[in-house]
Every structure is written in C-alpha cells, then in structure tokens.
Amino acid sequence: MPNIKLILEYDGTNYHGWQSQAGSGRPTIQETLEQAITALTSEQVTTHSSGRTDSGVHARGHVANFLTETQIPAHAWTPALNHLLPPDIRIVSSEEVGPSFHARFSATGKRYKYCILNRLAPSALDRNRAWHINRKLNIRAMKRAAEFLVGKHDFSAFRGSGCNARNPVRNLLSLAVKRQGAFVEILFEADAFLQYMARNIAGTLAEVGLGRFGPADVEGMLKSRNRTMAGRTAPAHGLYLMEVFYPAP
Numbered sequence: 001m002p003n004i005k006l007i008l009e010y011d012g013t014n015y016h017g018w019q020s021q022a023g024s025g026r027p028t029i030q031e032t033l034e035q036a037i038t039a040l041t042s043e044q045v046t047t048h049s050s051g052r053t054d055s056g057v058h059a060r061g062h063v064a065n066f067l068t069e070t071q072i073p074a075h076a077w078t079p080a081l082n083h084l085l086p087p088d089i090r091i092v093s094s095e096e097v098g099p100s101f102h103a104r105f106s107a108t109g110k111r112y113k114y115c116i117l118n119r120l121a122p123s124a125l126d127r128n129r130a131w132h133i134n135r136k137l138n139i140r141a142m143k144r145a146a147e148f149l150v151g152k153h154d155f156s157a158f159r160g161s162g163c164n165a166r167n168p169v170r171n172l173l174s175l176a177v178k179r180q181g182a183f184v185e186i187l188f189e190a191d192a193f194l195q196y197m198a199r200n201i202a203g204t205l206a207e208v209g210l211g212r213f214g215p216a217d218v219e220g221m222l223k224s225r226n227r228t229m230a231g232r233t234a235p236a237h238g239l240y241l242m243e244v245f246y247p248a249p
Contacts, residue, residue, distance in 0.1 A: 204231030
C-alpha cells in the first residue's frame with residue numbers, strides 16, 4: 001500500500017487543534033482531512049500526524065501521512081484534496097514515502113514561530129494570528145533571557161500540567177527573538193517539544209520584555225523544574241508550526 005506524506009498549511013482559528021475528537025461536535029484538522037480523503041477515495045483512512053497542535057494554533061509545515069489502496073499518483077493528492085478541503089486548510093505538497101515513514105516517530109526536530117503584535121492599537125486583520133501586547137517589549141532583555149534556555153535541559157517548568165511525556169528533557173537547539181516592524185517574533189527549534197512548551201516559553205519571554213521578570217530569573221525558573229515558577233502561557237493563536245525535520249532519504 002502506498003504511504004503518502006502530506007505537508008499542510010492551515011489557519012487554526014476555526015478548529016480545535018489537530019486530533020480528531022469523535023462525537024464532540026468540534027471540528028479538527030485531522031477529521032476534516034480524513035473526510036476529504038474519504039470523499040476522494042471512499043476509503044476510511046487514519047492519518048498520522050507529526051504532533052498534536054492546540055486549538056487555534058496555525059501551521060505552515062504540518063506533516064501527516066497515511067496508507068492508501070488508491071492508486072492516485074503521489075503528486076496528484078495535492079490538487080485533488082485542495083479541491084475538497086475548506087479554504088483555511090491547504091495541502092502544500094504530497095509525495096510517496098517508504099513504508100517505515102511515520103510523520104511523528106520519524107521526525108528528528110521541529111521549528112515553531114510565535115508572533116506578537118507589539119503596538120498600542122489592536123489589529124483587525126491579525127487578531128487571530130498574533131498575540132496583541134500594547135506595551136513596548138524590551139527585546140534586548142528577551143534575547144538575554146532566551147540564552148538561558150538554549151541547550152539540553154529538563155523543561156518541566158515550561159510543560160503543561162497535563163503533559164504525559166515520560167521524559168521532560170528536550171534539546172532546544174535555538175531560540176531567537178527579533179522585531180519586524182510592529183511584530184515581535186520568537187523562533188524555536190528543538191529535537192521535540194513538551195505540551196505547551198513553546199507557548200509557556202513565549203509567555204515567559206513576553207513577561208521579561210514587560211519587566212515582570214529579569215533575564216536571569218529565567219535561569220532560576222528552568223532549574224526549579226516547577227511550572228508555577230515560570231511565566232504565563234501565551235495564547236494559542238500566536239503560534240505557528242513552521243517545519244518538521246526528518247533524516248535525509
């Protein structure tokens with residue numbers, strides 16, 4: 001059976017994250033995609049995801065794969081599914097991969113972006129795509145704080161209370177903060193992320209930028225391994241899954 005890999009882009013505003021929630025009546029990216037595949041092929045397939053995304057989170061490079069008995073050419077899945085999907089979900093590319101490929105278990109890392117609109121006035125256009133903070137952020141302080149988090153650490157202080165990962169150690173390969181006009185972007189790359197890890201780091205760095213914490217306080221938060229010591233969880237609608245990394249073929 002062909003194993004099809006998809007790269008998806010979506011606006012998560014109208015969805016309750018990736019994972020199907022059967023019987024809840026709440027639309028998700030997974031069930032919307034699987035319904036489109038069924039409409040195209042009459043097959044009942046299960047898609048495997050590179051990871052769960054929270055309600056309201058967006059993506060430019062979410063990866064999924066599925067097995068199919070339908071002999072549609074790999075490249076043709078992209079236009080065929082885009083014809084059936086709603087306009088806020090799009091297939092960027094499709095290809096056939098080896099039978100051992102799994103969107104989640106084959107991944108070696110991920111890259112996220114967190115977007116903050118940092119100006120006095122809120123936005124009509126970006127209200128669901130960036131966290132609005134109306135006080136000026138101290139970018140220099142945020143950058144200094146970010147330096148304490150780069151590397152291989154126990155990130156228990158930045159994990160969600162419902163996180164079920166057995167091992168809280170993650171390798172945060174890079175963490176950058178930059179201003180682009182009225183926007184502040186926080187860029188993360190790691191081998192993997194704990195539940196809410198990116199949003200908790202973004203919220204903490206924002207509070208550093210507002211002067212509620214000093215940069216060195218972040219080191220103490222990390223060492224405490226205590227979620228109550230770190231800053232707030234940033235809203236989901238500012239987070240974007242940008243890219244998922246896999247070993248070279």
